[in-house]
Amino acid sequence: MLASLFRASQHRRSHVLPAALWLAFGAAAAQDLPLHQRLADLREIVRVTPQRALPQLAQLEAEAQRGSPADLADFLIFSCDVQHRLGKHAEAIGLCDQAIAIGRRQGNPDLLADALMTKAYALFSLNETTQSHQLTWEAEKLLATSKDIGLRVRAQLSSGESYAEDGNFPLALNKIQSATLLARQSGDPLLLVLALRPLSKLYDQMHEYAKGFEALDEAMRLAEELHSPGRLALLKGAEYGLAIDSGQPQRALEAELSALALERKLDAGQMIGNSLVNLSDVYMKLGDYKHALSYAQQALVQGTALNDEHLAGVARLNIGEIDLAMGRLPEGKKNIEAGLAWFEKAGKKPDLQAVLVEYGEALEKAGDLPGALAAYHRERKLSNELFEMRRQKAMVELQEKYEADKKQRQIESLRQENQVKSTEIDNRRLQQRVWWLLAVVFGLASAVVGLLYRKVRHANAQLEEKNQELKQQSARDPLTALYNRRHFQEFMRGQQDVERPGKPARSGDDEMVSALYLLDVDHFKHINDTYGHGAGDAVLREIAAALRDILRETDMIVRWGGEEFLAFLPSVPRASLDEVARRLLTGIPARTVDYQGTTLSAQVSIGFAPFPLAPGAEVVSWERAVNIVDMALYLAKGHGRNRAYGVRGFGGADGASVEEIEHDIEAAWRAGRVELSIVMGAQPELRMVS
Numbered sequence: 001m002l003a004s005l006f007r008a009s010q011h012r013r014s015h016v017l018p019a020a021l022w023l024a025f026g027a028a029a030a031q032d033l034p035l036h037q038r039l040a041d042l043r044e045i046v047r048v049t050p051q052r053a054l055p056q057l058a059q060l061e062a063e064a065q066r067g068s069p070a071d072l073a074d075f076l077i078f079s080c081d082v083q084h085r086l087g088k089h090a091e092a093i094g095l096c097d098q099a100i101a102i103g104r105r106q107g108n109p110d111l112l113a114d115a116l117m118t119k120a121y122a123l124f125s126l127n128e129t130t131q132s133h134q135l136t137w138e139a140e141k142l143l144a145t146s147k148d149i150g151l152r153v154r155a156q157l158s159s160g161e162s163y164a165e166d167g168n169f170p171l172a173l174n175k176i177q178s179a180t181l182l183a184r185q186s187g188d189p190l191l192l193v194l195a196l197r198p199l200s201k202l203y204d205q206m207h208e209y210a211k212g213f214e215a216l217d218e219a220m221r222l223a224e225e226l227h228s229p230g231r232l233a234l235l236k237g238a239e240y241g242l243a244i245d246s247g248q249p250q251r252a253l254e255a256e257l258s259a260l261a262l263e264r265k266l267d268a269g270q271m272i273g274n275s276l277v278n279l280s281d282v283y284m285k286l287g288d289y290k291h292a293l294s295y296a297q298q299a300l301v302q303g304t305a306l307n308d309e310h311l312a313g314v315a316r317l318n319i320g321e322i323d324l325a326m327g328r329l330p331e332g333k334k335n336i337e338a339g340l341a342w343f344e345k346a347g348k349k350p351d352l353q354a355v356l357v358e359y360g361e362a363l364e365k366a367g368d369l370p371g372a373l374a375a376y377h378r379e380r381k382l383s384n385e386l387f388e389m390r391r392q393k394a395m396v397e398l399q400e401k402y403e404a405d406k407k408q409r410q411i412e413s414l415r416q417e418n419q420v421k422s423t424e425i426d427n428r429r430l431q432q433r434v435w436w437l438l439a440v441v442f443g444l445a446s447a448v449v450g451l452l453y454r455k456v457r458h459a460n461a462q463l464e465e466k467n468q469e470l471k472q473q474s475a476r477d478p479l480t481a482l483y484n485r486r487h488f489q490e491f492m493r494g495q496q497d498v499e500r501p502g503k504p505a506r507s508g509d510d511e512m513v514s515a516l517y518l519l520d521v522d523h524f525k526h527i528n529d530t531y532g533h534g535a536g537d538a539v540l541r542e543i544a545a546a547l548r549d550i551l552r553e554t555d556m557i558v559r560w561g562g563e564e565f566l567a568f569l570p571s572v573p574r575a576s577l578d579e580v581a582r583r584l585l586t587g588i589p590a591r592t593v594d595y596q597g598t599t600l601s602a603q604v605s606i607g608f609a610p611f612p613l614a615p616g617a618e619v620v621s622w623e624r625a626v627n628i629v630d631m632a633l634y635l636a637k638g639h640g641r642n643r644a645y646g647v648r649g650f651g652g653a654d655g656a657s658v659e660e661i662e663h664d665i666e667a668a669w670r671a672g673r674v675e676l677s678i679v680m681g682a683q684p685e686l687r688m689v690s
Contacts, residue, residue: 035063035071039078046078048230048268050085057082073102073111077118084122092122110148113139117158133162149186153179157198169206176202189222193231196222197238207534209246216242233262233271240278247532249285256282273302273311280318284325285529293322313342317355324366332362333371349389353382361525369638376634383561391486416455477559479537480544488558488566492622513610514570515577518629519547519584521563522603522641535595536563539602542593550587551580566626574610578679581606581644585681603681606644607633615650615658624658631665632676638666642681649675 038060046053057079064075076099084092096119103112120135140155160175180195196219203212216239223231236259243252260275276299283292296318303312317339323332336359343352360375475487483491521543528536540563547557547565556568569580584606592601607629612619620628632645639645650661651672661668668674 036074039074046082048266050082053082069102069106073099077115080118089122089126109142110146113142136162153183153191164202172202193219193222200238204242204245212242229262233259249282253282269306273299277314289322289326309342313339321362324362329366349386353379480541480559482544482557482559511574512571513574515572516611516629517567517608518633519565519604519606520633522605524563538593538595539600542591543588546588546591550583577646578677581608581679603642605636605641609647620658627662635666644679646677648677651675
């Protein structure tokens with residue numbers, strides 16, 4: 001169920017592996033080697049089994065304190081890495097800060113860059129993504145001319161992964177390919193293995209799966225030649241993720257079984273737990289619940305033994321979903337709620353939202369519609385909280401960027417003013433010395449001032465153009481080019497005059513009203529799971545094109561989130577609302593997408609209502625109107641999908657009962673407090689024709 005959460009949380013750092021290290025762990029601490037060499041050798045052990053480095057840290061600390069500043073900094077960087085991998089990120093950052101201070105005092109760019117990158121990894125684990133990326137890019141600049149090829153490769157790889165996390169895949173590919181080329185030129189096969197793994201991961205993110213497998217195959221050949229089981233285990237784990245995303249569950253299963261066998265030989269506790277969760281997940285996808293349950297239970301035991309609450313929480317979620325799939329509803333809900341409790345305690349809200357979506361779908365499949373509705377409400381509430389958090393964070397970042405740009409413009413303006421003043425002073429001196437050159441000097445000064453003035457105007461024009469471009473981008477969804485949720489919210493704030501108090505809940509059929517339509521793609525997760533996320537993206541783009549064709553140019557069409565779309569129709573006859581829903585239910589499935597030799601199409605469920613809505617004499621806010629339409633949509637999905645439920649009016653409802661309608665619209669409908677219309681779709685099921 002949730003192996004993807006484990007794959008997303010895996011640390012993105014890698015190190016080069018000494019060839020003989022896996023044969024003799026204790027050899028890494030040989031006293032005749034320099035301290036920095038012993039630390040470098042130990043780093044690969046930390047990558048797989050960080051707890052094994054703790055005794056070595058205790059032995060090396062006194063030696064590091066007695067050594068040179070560079071030795072102490074190396075020890076602090078290594079200690080930072082160990083604490084970070086053990087989940088003690090705050091302690092890790094403190095150690096890295098000490099190493100950074102030493103690097104700056106010594107004027108050692110290589111040492112400083114290593115400390116900055118290590119701190120960036122710890123910040124990334126604390127979801128401080130922006131600061132983590134800034135430190136990574138600062139380290140890359142420091143190493144631009146470094147003779148340490150290994151550090152330069154690491155810096156370019158981390159830089160590329162940072163750009164990928166920002167969604168800039170072209171620049172990410174450029175950075176990682178450059179790192180791979182540098183590793184090839186170095187002649188070090190271990191360094192090349194280090195570079196090929198993130199390259200395959202990037203190809204996975206870009207849905208170029210064949211290239212990803214090609215990079216992994218080369219890396220695995222090198223790892224086998226070098227007798228490096230640790231690297232081979234990591235590469236097998238990467239093959240699992242690539243196979244899952246490309247729709248090859250059997251290949252994913254074989255890769256993860258191989259990884260688990262290698263990890264058990266290495267006694268790599270955390271990696272074993274990760275593989276057990278992945279195996280549980282892939283066996284569920286294959287419908288083999290017996291093996292899925294066995295591996296999930298092993299993962300729970302492993303998480304308990306390691307005192308890893310994250311691993312134990314994910315294992316309980318998988319056990320719960322398997323229980324639901326096998327018809328054990330009470331046990332399944334109990335286990336899933338136990339797993340959810342850990343995510344809530346840990347504050348991992350994005351992961352919790354994904355869990356709640358799958359929880360609701362699993363309960364729906366198990367026939368527990370009230371439980372599915374409760375999970376749906378929890379997910380919606382959390383979704384709104386996350387949206388508000390992201391909005392506030394974006395506003396802060398925009399404000400900080402604006403202030404930085406403003407400060408830069410002020411500095412530039414002062415510089416230009418100083419240039420002008422300097423020119424004027426020079427002119428006055430020239431006037432005193434050579435009066436007959438006055439005209440020439442004055443003309444030169446005027447030319448300089450004019451040039452500066454034109455530069456300022458040009459810079460302001462460019463800034464205005466960029467602002468307009470950013471404003472347009474901020475209003476559109478990048479995948480479908482439809483308006484995004486933020487733009488719709490800003491638009492509705494300007495529509496407050498539409499919500500006139502005293503407007504009746506329903507008038508004659510000839511009355512012109514506005515309308516809200518909320519659409520959700522039926523069985524969209526099945527498309528992603530079966531054909532991959534690239535197919536899902538293609539279906540969403542085709543639905544967006546269908547909405548543009550079916551609706552009017554004056555209608556506002558919004559990608560509401562995920563596979564949901566919202567349309568706001570101004571000035572339509574009340575009597576035509578059902579017909580619009582019917583056109584949507586018929587027109588969208590009629591569109592097909594050819595994806596890798598497969599013809600795909602999808603159906604939708606719809607909730608709709610006239611706008612504004614007014615139970616009694618008081619008009620409800622547009623936010624509550626959208627929520628009521630949302631409840632109508634969920635009613636359509638709960639009653640079989642491929643249909644639309646529309647709010648026609650309110651029977652005996654008043655403002656006080658709106659909350660009751662929002663909470664359970666079906667009960668309100670059956671009690672006669674809300675009047676609904678039902679429009680059925682033409683096709684009964686999701687249609688996917690090979």
